[in-house]
Structures are given as structure tokens and as C-alpha cells.
Amino acid sequence: xxxxxxxxxxxxxxxxxxxxxxxEALPNxxxxxxxxxxxxxxxxxxxxxxxxxxxxxxxxxAFSNQSLSRAVLLLQARGVVVRVVTDTSYMxxxxxxxxxLRRAGVNVRHDMGAVYMHHKFAVVDGxxxxxxxxxxTTTAIQCNKENMLCPEQNxxxxxxxxxxxxxxxxxxxx
Amino acid sequence: xxxxxxxxxxxxxxxxxxxxxxxEALPNxxxxxxxxxxxxxxxxxxxxxxxxxxxxxxxxxAFSNQSLSRAVLLLQARGVVVRVVTDTSYMxxxxxxxxxLRRAGVNVRHDMGAVYMHHKFAVVDGxxxxxxxxxxTTTAIQCNKENMLCPEQNxxxxxxxxxxxxxxxxxxxx
Ligand SMILES: [Zn+2]
Ligand SMILES: [Zn+2]
Numbered sequence: 001x002x003x004x005x006x007x008x009x010x011x012x013x014x015x016x017x018x019x020x021x022x023x024e025a026l027p028n029x030x031x032x033x034x035x036x037x038x039x040x041x042x043x044x045x046x047x048x049x050x051x052x053x054x055x056x057x058x059x060x061x062a063f064s065n066q067s068l069s070r071a072v073l074l075l076q077a078r079g080v081v082v083r084v085v086t087d088t089s090y091m092x093x094x095x096x097x098x099x100x101l102r103r104a105g106v107n108v109r110h111d112m113g114a115v116y117m118h119h120k121f122a123v124v125d126g127x128x129x130x131x132x133x134x135x136x137t138t139t140a141i142q143c144n145k146e147n148m149l150c151p152e153q154n155x156x157x158x159x160x161x162x163x164x165x166x167x168x169x170x171x172x173x174x
Numbered sequence: 175x176x177x178x179x180x181x182x183x184x185x186x187x188x189x190x191x192x193x194x195x196x197x198e199a200l201p202n203x204x205x206x207x208x209x210x211x212x213x214x215x216x217x218x219x220x221x222x223x224x225x226x227x228x229x230x231x232x233x234x235x236a237f238s239n240q241s242l243s244r245a246v247l248l249l250q251a252r253g254v255v256v257r258v259v260t261d262t263s264y265m266x267x268x269x270x271x272x273x274x275l276r277r278a279g280v281n282v283r284h285d286m287g288a289v290y291m292h293h294k295f296a297v298v299d300g301x302x303x304x305x306x307x308x309x310x311t312t313t314a315i316q317c318n319k320e321n322m323l324c325p326e327q328n329x330x331x332x333x334x335x336x337x338x339x340x341x342x343x344x345x346x347x348x
Contacts, residue, residue: 010288010289059319061307113319114318114319115184115313115318116319117319118307118308118319119307119320119321121307133235133294133307143288143289144289144291145233145287145291146292146293147293147305149305149323149325151325
């Protein structure tokens with residue numbers, strides 16, 4: 001069928017340092033108290049995002065999860081072209097990662113063309129779509145029943161449309 | 175590609191009486207003041223739902239839109255097996271259609287196994303999945319930037335799992 005993969009949440013939190021510090025010299029065993037070595041919907045999500053080699057396009061209503069923010073910053077540092085569209089009203093919520101991303105030079109637009117920019121999707125390398133009900137918040141990941149589909153196809157046109165048109169951002173501030 | 179159809183919102187409101195009163199004797203021209211004869215993402219969504227001939231399974235976080243409620247009631251009246259899982263906390267919101275559906279005999283479960291049952295998807299005849307960011311509220315349809323994917327495949331197993339397992343409802347009240 002067309003759906004190769006569906007990610008369900010919530011998941012129990014596990015250590016993701018091995019994903020976010022790939023390439024760094026890590027101690028043989030991580031000293032943190034979280035469970036290690038487990039694959040979850042969240043590690044799958046991180047792996048998909050970190051597979052980006054050229055571009056990552058995000059339209060995310062609410063973005064406050066720190067591990068996801070670290071993943072985006074890691075991609076940006078690797079030279080991946082990262083673009084983010086987010087919702088105006090939710091940009092300033094407590095714990096929002098948007099200003100952190102901006103400070104790191106990520107191209108962020110906030111959308112003022114609708115009551116809510118309620119999308120929650122990522123396009124990896126114009127190829128892999130990751131979309132569903134999940135906002136990028138720790139509550140959503142660890143507490144809510146959520147789903148994400150990860151269909152793969154050529155999204156370059158859609159990506160372009162989403163970025164340029166009413167479905168993406170219309171306003172650039174900052 | 176795997177995605178035959180993506181529905182984007184918001185849409186301008188148009189008359190949907192021809193869809194919701196199919197089979198009834200309607201006057202030649204509808205007297206209501208809304209635009210007529212236009213296809214939108216919302217009429218597409220209604221047409222997909224109304225194509226159900228045997229079953230309609232819904233996991234919907236927030237459900238207050240009256241036209242969508244009328245569509246569900248129409249299917250129930252036609253003998254389609256309708257099952258709804260919704261969120262406990264949002265069931266009682268102003269304008270929620272859940273009690274209306276219950277009064278009409280629709281099998282409704284509300285989910286108590288997570289902070290939010292945040293899914294927003296429908297499975298039509300175990301065949302067509304309609305899923306995305308869109309809650310079934312008038313604000314989401316008419317004001318927010320939202321997307322829904324409509325992949326077609328055999329979902330009977332997933333449907334069963336969703337209904338029985340942690341991804342669907344765990345609790346039946348009432
Ligand atoms: Zn660790
Ligand atoms: Zn009319």
C-alpha cells in the first residue's frame with residue numbers, strides 16, 4: 001500500500017543522545033538515567049529528519065520539543081537548507097524553540113494569513129513527507145494519542161508551492 | 175506517487191445541501207445565500223465521507239461542525255456502521271456534535287488513556303483513510319491552514335487495531 005510507515009504516539013521517553021551526537025566522541029555508555037537502545041516512534045521521527053542531506057522544510061504549528069530543535073540545529077550546522085513556517089500566535093509560547101532556531105540562522109517565517117497555521121509537517125530533501133496530528137511539543141510526543149504518516153515521493157513542486165503560496169507563509173518578519 | 179489527493183484548508187463556505195440532501199426532492203435552485211456549485215476541499219471531504227457504504231470509523235479530537243455531523247447522521251440512517259472515538263475533555267465543548275451523534279444511536283467512545291486523543295482521521299469502508307491536521311470544527315475548515323491526506327488501501331487490520339488498541343479508545347462510557 002501507499003503507506004509504508006505510520007508513527008503512533010505517545011511514546012515513553014528514551015535517550016536520543018546517540019542520534020543527536022552522531023560523529024562526536026561519546027563515552028561507551030551514556031550516563032543519563034533514561035532507557036537506552038530502544039527504537040520508538042520518536043527515534044524513528046528523529047532518524048527521518050536527520051536523514052536530510054540537502055533540505056528540510058517545516059510547517060509546524062507549535063514547536064517546543066528540545067530534541068527536535070537540536071536535530072534541526074544539527075542539520076543547519078551540516079549545511080542542510082532549513083526553512084521553517086510557524087504560527088504567529090504560538091511562536092511566543094513558553095518553551096518555543098523558534099527564537100533559538102532564528103538565533104542559529106534558520107530561515108523562519110511566521111504565518112499571518114490565517115487564524116491558525118495549523119499544519120504539522122516536514123519535507124525531507126523534497127522526498128519524504130512526515131505529516132499528521134503531532135505538534136512538535138513534548139506533551140504531544142509523550143502524552144497524546146497522535147499519528148504521523150511518512151509517505152515518500154517527489155515533493156519538490158508541493159514544497160515550492162507550500163513555501164510560496166497561501167499554504168505556507170505569506171509574511172516574513174525579522 | 176502514493177498521495178493521490180491532498181486537501182488544503184481554509185476554504186470559503188459554500189452550499190452543501192445538494193450533498194447532504196441527496197435523494198430528497200429539492201427545489202430546482204437552492205434559495206440559500208451561499209455560493210453554489212463549487213467544489214472545495216470541504217465538498218471533497220464530504221463526498222469522501224458520504225461514499226461510505228458499509229462502515230465509517232472516526233477518531234476525532236474535536237467535532238463541532240454541523241455539516242460533518244449531518245453527513246455522519248445520514249450515513250448512520252443509511253445503515254452504515256459508524257463508530258466514533260473522541261477526546262474526553264473536548265467532548266463537552268460548546269457546539270460539540272458528540273451528544274447529537276449519541277442521541278442518534280451512533281457508537282461513541284471517548285478516550286481516557288492519554289492527555290489528549292489528538293487524532294483526526296476517518297476510515298471509510300476500511301479502504302479510504304482521511305487524515306491530517308484538521309479538527310472537525312468550522313473554524314478549522316474556514317479559518318485555519320490545514321491539510322488532509324486521503325490515501326486508499328486496505329485498512330481493515332489497522333482499523334481493527336485502532337478501535338481495539340491504545341490508538342483508539344480504551345473506555346466506553348454511557
Ligand atoms: Zn543516555
Ligand atoms: Zn444553498
